[in-house]
Amino acid sequence: MSELQDKINKRRTFAIISHPDAGKTTLTEKLLLYGGAIHLAGSVKSRKTNRHAVSDWMEIEKQRGISVTSSVLQFDYDGYRVNILDTPGHQDFSEDTYRTLIAADSAVMLIDAAKGVEPQTKKLFWVCHRRKLPIFTFVNKLDRYGRAPMDLMDEIEKILHINAFPINWPIGVDGHYIGVYDRIKKQVELFDNDNSHGSKILKSTTGDLNDPAIKDAIGEANYQTLLDDIELLDLAGDEFDLQKVLDGELTPMFFGSAMTNFGVRPFLEKFLELSPAPQPRKLKDGSVVLPDNENFSAFIFKIQANMNPAHRDRISFMRICSGKFEKGMSVWHLQGNHPVKLSQPQQFMAQERTTVETAYPGDIIGVFDPGIFTIGDTLTTEKNKIQFEDFPIFPPEIFAKVQPKDSLKRKQFEKGIVQLAQEGAIQVFRQKNIGMESFVVGVVGILQLEVLDYRLKNEYSAQLLMDRLPYSVARWVYADDAEAIRNMKGLDNGMLVYDKLGRPVVLVSNEWNLNWLLERNPGINFTEVPSEARAI
Template identity: 50%
Template sequence: MNKKELETEVKRRRTFAIISHPDAGKTTITEQLLLFGGAIRQAGTVKAKKSGKFAKSDWMEIEKQRGISVTSSVMQFEYQNKRINILDTPGHEDFSEDTYRTLMAVDAAVMVVDSAKGIEEQTKKLFKVCRMRGIPIFTFMNKLDRDGREPLELIEELEEVLEIDAYPMNWPFGSGKNLLGLYDLYHNRIELHRPEEMNGGERFIPLTAEGEIEGDHKIKNESLYDQVLDEALLLKEAGNDFSKEAITKGKLTPVFFGSALTNFGVQTFLETFLEFAPEPAEQETVEEKVIEPTDEEFSGFIFKIQANMDPKHRDRIAFLRICSGQFEKGMDVTLSREDKKMRLSNSTQFMAESRETVSSAVAGDIIGLYDTGNFQIGDTIYSGKNKVTFKELPQFTPELFVKVEAKNVMKQKSFHKGINQLVQEGAIQLYKSYHAESYIIGAVGQLQFEVFQHRMRNEYNSEVVMTSIGNRIARWISQDQLDENMGSSRNVLVRDRFDNPLFLFENQFALRWFSDKYPDVELTALL
């Protein structure tokens, strides 16, 4: 496509992640968005285990068993002439690494909050990453069909805990069994929860310029009507000013109320979100260049690697965020880390577990590249003569460690293949004892070990035995400063998967003791 066509296509892209604390309803709202986009015909809720229906974005077997998301998944669809890329992220804190890296690949975030629980711990952590990136944040107060906290209390908590201004786009008429609808401040209308009972099936009631219903109406007889009207008028007068610029800079979050499970308020949210969500943004490089999304030369970075999305084929998919130009099947690119030329002949688009080959994509799109071991998380690929290297993605030092070995010594081949492939996904880290080949794996949370054990058994037919060595503090040391006699039972000397030496310290006391004994030795938390 020519420059003008490229610009038109890029401007149609909206790429965002959905973040939340576990069980706030993140996967359910994703389902409803896909339903509006015609990407699925039926929402398979994570609650419906007996019927065999599972969330379309939860494709991994362990996710279906537990009803949680433990890996980011990508879904793409068209809606109102926009090309939408949704990244559904794990809510569980043990998988926050995956979520953090995913947030590097989006232009906006949708924060789902349980209206009965308010701002929870994991939401705070994920919000900080969004704030660090300065990306727009849109808030959906979910589960309005259940009795929850007062809307004003939720807004105040949002502003105080997360230190961001909030602008309610709509305001609830009741909650739980008494939920009547939403007073839509932005569109100046009322959205009814049960329109067939209140308005002959019409979901929306237009309001006058003063914000009231003209003439007689059934909802006016409800005791909540005058109260909500007063609250809405007060919000208009005394609340924060609405500012598109403040939203774009991540300083003001538009707040929507609704219920993903009953599909109430979701369509209004989606259409309003698309009005204010940003187009693909420019990206900075280590070469101190700014890559515009409409630059004609192709570039992108790998933010995730996933093994065995199709267990029948034992494939590996590298998730690529396109940052500029146009991807075309079979194109030649350079892998920046190794200055290595390669041809991108196998690529895919996603709909959770279902995929289709993609022949063309532009900045803002997320595509999957079939990987035979070339890629690492954080890799840049680009076309053209001028080198491009995007800035590093966040890394995390593990805190929990276990020794791992194959239960059946006759299945060493599948054990080694499985452990090496799963390590490349970035959720767990692999270490080896310094002089032997015994394996230690590290993670930031216990659930990651359980998922690792489950996947080794089910995807690689390899039962593993894991022996905890507890919490450890990992610190790297340069090869030229290393003396192997420095190692002890309190600071175990190991190698990472790139053969760099590091110590696993038993606790802070052991780390301080080592630093006092070897004051000239420099230890680093990340390599």
């Protein structure tokens, strides 16, 4: 086996998806704790301390206790290099989540034991399912009262239309579980009841189900319930089939509590064993590039400005798809059509940065970006110019006209607007023959406007004047005759704007007004996204 193939086999790159408040950021933090990347876990919502989740680095995230941008985190565990993509749970930031899923090889779906499958979980599941991503389920918050494990398993199968195979099964009663039974190893693991409240690694005892000491520790009632559950699962449940897991047709199911660390280590170890190594990536021409291809290739899936407010830096995150990365190497930037030297390559543990000397397929690295990269860009060797498939485009549904409150801050305002658009946090449009100070911004969720206002004020020292526009539908427009677009009929209740590439876009308030335009302009084509892009 070559060194490259060996490195690939030891990489795991996955995203965590869930509905808001299911405990996603907490689980991420606990995986870092077990991986030795941190030594004391804190809670996002801790009232006794000022500690916040290590993956929430943006100040607004710490204030609101939610993730509004994807975090990229690495750690090593048992010979594996683990790349975690912690995504925002709130649906208003689903664009960032979808782009991040393109960089993942598998997904961990987090389910709240009390709430079951929630709307945003369902939405994100189908995005993963369409991409045939292997999906692993972690039922969280077993330290609280919740629904019966059998009911949760049944709900996953009925609502998401995917078969579930519980790898482990909780031992105990609702809200007072004491351990898990590993159905593969046929082994019991009982967790200590410590007082660290999840800040330290939880100690446990393992043993055979027939061991008298284990049986005594479980208790007669719990022991009999466990035997009955195991019998029912073995008789009525699916057989475990790893190929079905890798094809996205069967979800391995785990139970635990990220808050107390109950079940976290068994989940991590089994996930690393069952989840796929870095997979081939699709190219624009329909072919794929294999990870063990010696030619380096990568794509940009995330751009973040001002991760370090003191330096006002801008980092572009790339997913390495093939070949070996080496610090200082020159690569070909396909969209820019020129070579680029990748200086200051870094890997991240939240805001903590480590300089990268080498990296391999599946790894996520950040490089200093002077403003030349955009999301979806391809980086490759000059002699092997391939291009990865286009990233999906999200038609915005909420629009606002924005301008600086203080005209003396115009430069800071424009810089902030441009950089946040390059990050993919907003889409920016202009009106023709309107002063340069005013922009129209489009977003998918209202919280994105709050983040825009907050970040411009705190990162660029530019306060906003923001006027919401009465539009909810955007369509890119095309015609053989440009005059036909400029003289469009029936636009009294809409607005004609232009995107960053100068392409005309019509904004209207609803589908009825859109149909009104369609009827009166038969020579114009209307599309949800630019014609060369693909919608989500």
